[in-house]
Amino acid sequence: MTRTDRQRWLLPSHLVEPGGRGAARPRRTVRDWIVDTSLFLLAALVGLLAADTSAQYTSETVTLLDQLAGAAACCALWTRRRWPVGLAVALSVTNIVAPVAAGALLASLFSVAVRRPFREVGWIVALAVATSTAQVFVRPDPTTHVGLSIALGFVLILLVTAWGMLVRSRRQLVEALRERARRAEAEAELRAAQAQRLAREAIAREMHDVLAHRLTLLSVHAGALEFRPDAPPEQIARAAGVIRDSAHEALQDLREIIGVLRAPGENGDGDRPQPTLATLDSLVEESREAGTEVVLDSTVDDPAAVPAATGRTVYRIAQEGLTNARKHAPGTKVTVTVRGRPGEGLTVDVHNPAPAGPVPHVPGSGQGLIGLTERAALAGGRMEHGPSPDGGFALHAWLPWPA
Template identity: 90%
Template sequence: MTRTDRQRRLLPSHLAEPGGSGAARPRRTVRDWIVDTSLFLLAALVGLVAADTSAQYTSEPVTLFDQLTGGLACCALWLRRRWPVGLAIGLSLANVVAPVAAGALLASLFSVAVRRPFREVAWICALAVATSVVQVFLRPDPTTSRTLSLVLGFVLVLLVTAWGMLVRSRRQLVEALRERARRAEAEAELRAAQAQRLAREAIAREMHDVLAHRLTLLSVHAGALEFRPDAPPEQIARAAGVIRDSAHEALQDLREIIGVLRAPDEEGEGNRPQPTLATLPALVEESRQAGAEVVLDTTVDDPDAVPAATGRTVYRIAQEGLTNARKHAPGTPVTVTVRGRPGEGLTVGVHNPAPAGPVPHLPGSGQGLIGLTERTALAGGRLEHGPAPDGGFALRAWLPWPP
C-alpha cells in the first residue's frame, strides 16, 4: 500500500478525493444519503422551473430534448462522489444546449469545490462561466435580458464555488484539529513513557548507590569468615556483628526505596530521612567499624547550610568511592576530602593508594561510576575519576553551591 492510498483510507468520506485507480471508496453514510438526495431534489426543482419556461417559448421536440437532458443531468448527480470532475465538465457542456441542466451543474460545481484542490476548481469554474456565456447567446431566455442573464450566471457559479471551498476549508480545519489532538495525545503518552523510564533509571541508580555499599560489607566480612575459620572468637563475633548490622541496614534501605514506589495512599515505611552532608561522618565511621582505614578531611564548618540535594550527591559520591576502594583495593587507607564555600561550589574527592597485591576485577565493575556521572551532571556539576599519580585511584567531583 502506497502512502497516497493510506492517506485516502484515513480521510473521512467527505474529504476523500475519489477517482484514483484502485483506491478504496468509502461507503455512503446516512448523512451522505441525505445530502445527495437534497441536492438531487434541488437540481430537479430548478430543472422543472427551467423546463416549464422553455416549454412556453420553444417547439415540442426542443422541449422534449430539454426534459430528457435535465432528467439525465439530475440522475448523473448520484455519480458526483465518484467522478466529480468529469461530471462537472459534462454538465457544463450540456448546459450550453439545455438550460434545464443548470441546477445539476451548480450541484456538481459545489461537489468539485468541496472535494478537489483549488487548481482544478479554478479551471472548472472558468469552464462553467464560459459555457454559461455561450448558453445565453445560443439559448437566450425570452423573459430576461442578456446582460442580466450573464451577470446572474456568473454570480451563481462564483457563489456556489465559494460556498463549496468554504465548506472544504472548514472540514480541513476540523480534521487538522482532530489530528492535532491525536498527535498531542500520542506525545503525552510518549512523555509519560519517557518519564517512567527516567524514574526507573533513577530508582536503579539509587538502589545501586544504597545497596552496593551494604552488600560490599557483607561480602568482605563473609569472605573473611570463610578464609579465616581459625580466627579468634572476638574477630569472628565482630565480623558477624558487622554482617548482621549491614544486612539490617540493607533491608531498611530497600524498604525505603520500595516505599517510594508505593502509591501515596498506601501505608508503610519509606519516610526515612535522606542522607546529607551532615551524615557523611556517620558513613565514614561505619566504614571504620567494618575494618577500613578512612580519613575524613573537610573544611565545611556548617554541613546543614549545604543544600539538601547537593549534600545528598556528595554523600553518594563518597559512598561509591568507599565501596570501590573496599572492593578493588582492600586494606588500603582511603581519604575523603570535602572543600568549598557558598558561591564557589563544593568539591569532594576520594583517594586510595595502589593495593599491595594484584587489583581484583569484579563483574559489573564501572556501573556505579556511570551512575555517579549521571547523578553529578543532573546536579549541575562534573565528575572525574581515574588512576592517581601514585598508582592508586582518585575520584573527584565539583558541585554548585549557590551563595
C-alpha cells in the first residue's frame, strides 16, 4: 500500500471521495469504521439503560417491542453517512413511542450537524426537541419529574448538536488551511517560474548586446582577409590580431553572462568588471580599429561619477548603435554624442548617414533595439530610434542621473 493509499484510508470519507447526488458513494475508511462502531456501541448502551428502566413499569410485550425498536434504531446508524437527514427524521418520530431509540437519535443528530449546513440542522433539531418533549407525555417515566425529563432531553440534544457543529467547523478550517497552503505553493512556483523567465530574457538581451558587437568585428576583419588575400603581410597580421582579440573578448563576455547562471559561490576568480561610461572610449577605439570611422563627442567631465547601472546602459546603447551601423551602413561615419549632468539626466545619441551602396539585409534585425528600449524603460528613462531626415539612422536615449 502506497503512502497516498494509507492517507486515503486514514482520512474521513468526506475528505477522500466527496460524492454528491448521482455520484459514487464515499468509500468507508478505517477511521470511519472506528467512529461508526463506537457510535453504535454507545447508542446500544444508552438503549439498554433506557430499556432496563422502562421494563420496571411496562408490560413484557411493550418491553419486547422497545428492545426490537432500539435494536433496529442502532442498526440503522450504519446508514447515517448515506442518509443522515432521513435517518434523523425517522429516529425522531420513533423516539416518541420508543425511548430506547434516544441513543441512536443523538448519534444521528451528531451526524447531521457534522455533514449539513446550519439552516438544515436547525429544523431537524427543532423536530428532535419536539418529539423528545412529546415522548415525555406519551411514555412518561414515573421516577422522574416531567420538567426534568424535558430539560434533560433538550440539553442532551443541544450538546450533541453543538459538538457536531464544532467538528464540522474544525474540518472546514482544516480544509481551508490546506487549500491556502496549496494555493501558496502554486503561487510560489508561479513566481519562481516568472522570475526564471525574466532572468532568461535579461540574459538573452545582454548576450545579444555583448556578442553582436564582438562578432561584427570578427566578420568585418574576416571579410577583409577573404577579399584581400594579396594584402601586405602587416595588414594581414593586424587583421588576424584583431580577430584573435575580438574572439578572446567575446569568450570573456560570454563567460561573464553565463556566470549569472551559476550557483552562489561558484564564480570564478577571473570575472571582469562590467562596462561603464568610463569604458566608452575603449569601445570607440575598438570600432575604429575595425575600420569604422567614429566620432565621440562627450561633455561628461567625470564619467566615473555616473551611476554604474546608468553608465552600463549608455555603454550598451552606444555599442548597439555602432554594431548596427557596421551591419547596415558599412563605410559610413558614426557620431556618438553623450550629454548630461547630475539632476538633468544623461542623453546619448548615435547617428550614421545613409550608406552609399545598397543596404545589406541581416536576419533578426531589430531585436537588440527592442531589448535596449525595455532596458532603458526599466532604468527609468526612454529610448527612440528610427530613420533620420538625411536618410540615415538615429538613436536617441535619455536616462536619469540623480543629483
